[in-house]
Amino acid sequence: MAGQVASGSRSGLRSALPLLLPAYLWLTVAIFLPLSAMVFFSFMTELPLSGKAWAFTLENYTTFFSQGLYWTLLLASLRLGLEVTLWCVFIGYPAAYVLAKVLKGRSREAIFLLVILPFWSNGLVRIFSWAMVLREGGILDTALNAVLPFKINIDLMYSYPAVIIGLVHSYVPYMVLTCYLTLQAIDDSLIEAGRSLGASRLQMLRWVIIPLSMPGLVAGAALIFVPVVGSFMEPRILGGRTGTFYGTVIEDQFVAVFNWPLGAALSFILLAVVLVILALASPVLRRAA
Amino acid sequence: MAGVQVSNLSRSFGAHKALDDVSIDFADGGFYALLGPSGSGKTTLLRQIAGFDFPDSGRIAIGGESVERVPVEKRRIGMVFQNYALFPNMSVADNVAFGLSVRGEAKAIIASEVQRALDLVQLGKLGGRRPHQLSGGQRQRVALARAIVTKPRVLLLDEPLGALDKALRVDMQIELKRIQREIGITTIFVTHDQEEALTMSDRIGILRDGRLVQEGPPEEIYDRPKSEFAATFLGDANILRGDTTGTGIRLVDGTAIAAGAGATLAAGAKASCAVRPERIRIATDSGTSDPNANVLRGQISKRIFAGNNSTYFVERDGQTLKVIVQNTGIERLAEGQEVVLRWSPESTVLIAAN
Missing domain, CATH: 3.40.50.300 (P-loop containing nucleotide triphosphate hydrolases)
Known part of the structure; x- marks a missing residue:
């Protein structure tokens, strides 16, 4: 089947060109050109725009390897990406399952809307709302103290958990949507067939449902992991001083220190690392999918 | 098991x-x-x-x-x-x-x-x-x-x-x-x-x-279907309706249809008789060998030839009856022909009206 599609697209390439052209033109202008400029900058000593003399150098890249700080921050960001992705799986997958297989009709539409709602609100507004919830004397603190008979102090603001909460909230809809699509494609009669053969719900999940929805899990994980590793807004606002990650350091180079060449170099190192991780993971994931 | x-x-x-x-x-x-x-x-x-x-x-x-x-x-x-x-x-x-x-x-x-x-x-x-x-x-x-x-x-x-x-x-x-x-x-x-x-x-x-x-x-x-639905859903059946005489029915025009099997019904109640299309014999003459046979006259409105058999649709008193005849190479009747339909009471099932 894949062979047929490939040969079909080759012969139809000429007629498909007018359809492809706008997208590729846009990608060239909007992504390729700025990125090329950034590659160029990353090999410079100074930003040419500043009017100072500049020269080509590899120093921006060697800085990453000579200073342990960057490596430590990159590892912290990768760990953050992994943790957020896992939380999104644990929270998003069951929700997607219920949406795809349990709910029907109006109630499905309503719950679906609630899942997509975060997409429709401004990211910054979302993060500041969390700040109001998580800080001492904030909504969570007040609410819990109103319910519980004893006094507790909840101040999650400017902590690692706050960063995780904010990021999971921002990215869990991706996992729900990608998993929903693959779960919905699983015919209900497969589940019934498995049950008629004596499989428990857990066995069905392990041997049929998870394997068949693996493409959705992988797509969701990739959509979440990559941007979270480079994220800076949530760590900065919700993490405060503890929220220093690889992404915030890159942001600093661009907006605070004005060391664009170093910022660009750090970005490309991140890009390379992420690509290597995805390449290493792809055979495993493809086999699972 | x-x-x-x-x-x-x-x-x-x-x-x-x-x-x-x-x-x-x-x-x-x-x-x-x-x-x-x-x-x-x-x-x-x-x-x-x-x-x-x-x-x-x-x-x-x-x-x-x-x-x-x-x-x-x-x-x-x-x-x-x-x-x-x-x-x-x-x-x-x-x-x-x-x-x-x-x-x-x-x-x-x-x-x-x-x-x-x-x-x-x-x-x-x-x-x-x-x-x-x-x-x-x-x-x-x-x-x-x-x-x-x-x-x-x-x-x-x-x-x-x-x-x-x-x-x-x-x-x-x-x-x-x-x-x-x-x-x-x-x-x-x-x-x-x-x-x-x-x-x-x-x-x-x-x-x-x-x-x-x-x-x-x-x-x-x-x-021996017990209802018109069973008779018509499993196979083909001609359904004739009338008042029961106990062992058969009397049609609106007074013709008596005798049934050899089926329900026992009190005389006078509404009832139907079912007969399978392949049980009916079709002929142009009225000469009969079996005096007990049920007899109805009608006119062929349509004939469908299907190789090993032919299906005749016979109009009678506003009702279309279906007759299936094996292709023996002898009888070939044409559309529009007046015919006599004959079948035995044993091939007729009495069914209570539903």
Whole structure:
């Protein structure tokens, strides 16, 4: 089947060109050109725009390897990406399952809307709302103290958990949507067939449902992991001083220190690392999918 | 292996009565067809027996053990679905092995049982294939092998041949029957195809609007239908309506029709007589050899030639009667011809008006 599609697209390439052209033109202008400029900058000593003399150098890249700080921050960001992705799986997958297989009709539409709602609100507004919830004397603190008979102090603001909460909230809809699509494609009669053969719900999940929805899990994980590793807004606002990650350091180079060449170099190192991780993971994931 | 008893089973979905007080005894080792139009409740009944859905009231027993509140995974049944429902992420062998693996059987036992089941459905060499590499008929066989490899107490088939083309369907009917005989498993088969029900099953249950209309061996239902619905749904039938005389009916124009079988009715009540199209003899003359025969006159409005037989549509008193005549090369009647229809009372079934 894949062979047929490939040969079909080759012969139809000429007629498909007018359809492809706008997208590729846009990608060239909007992504390729700025990125090329950034590659160029990353090999410079100074930003040419500043009017100072500049020269080509590899120093921006060697800085990453000579200073342990960057490596430590990159590892912290990768760990953050992994943790957020896992939380999104644990929270998003069951929700997607219920949406795809349990709910029907109006109630499905309503719950679906609630899942997509975060997409429709401004990211910054979302993060500041969390700040109001998580800080001492904030909504969570007040609410819990109103319910519980004893006094507790909840101040999650400017902590690692706050960063995780904010990021999971921002990215869990991706996992729900990608998993929903693959779960919905699983015919209900497969589940019934498995049950008629004596499989428990857990066995069905392990041997049929998870394997068949693996493409959705992988797509969701990739959509979440990559941007979270480079994220800076949530760590900065919700993490405060503890929220220093690889992404915030890159942001600093661009907006605070004005060391664009170093910022660009750090970005490309991140890009390379992420690509290597995805390449290493792809055979495993493809086999699972 | 075990028989299945369904007693007074009812199930409603909202205001809709999907099953209404249905009782059937499925004998151990028998091949039973549940026949009915769509919405008749036949699939609902099968799903109740399988355990996908629980009844509102009534009892289901498999091998004498009450199971109506036992979930499907604990009922030890085998089921074949209309769309086969093979697991696309597994090989054919793994599909067949599934029921044994989830039970935690030893690998060596699983391998030999799977091979035996695949041999039984004549797919012994295709264990390594994926379901999408198989034809419709082969998938059907895999689904059957997967359902029987666990040695279930009952085999449930939900329109299993519905997705196959005609020639393949006939092959599979024979094949299915052979396998069922070979392992001797109680089999309940849902279909809307009356021919399939007639040729394959030991007994047929006809359902309509959630009720069991009639139940019995195919010959009995065909020869002695108890309702107009049973008469017309299983095979073709001419229905004549009138007032009963006790042993037959009198039509509106006064003609008497004698019936040799069927219900015993009080004289004067509304009733019908059913007669199969192939039981009626058609001729141009009125000369008769049998003085007891039922006789009606009419005019041929249409003739359909089908090679080995011809179907005549005969207009009589505003009603069209259907007559099927074997092609013996002698009688060739033309449209528009006046004819005499004759059939014996033994071929006539008296049915209470519904």
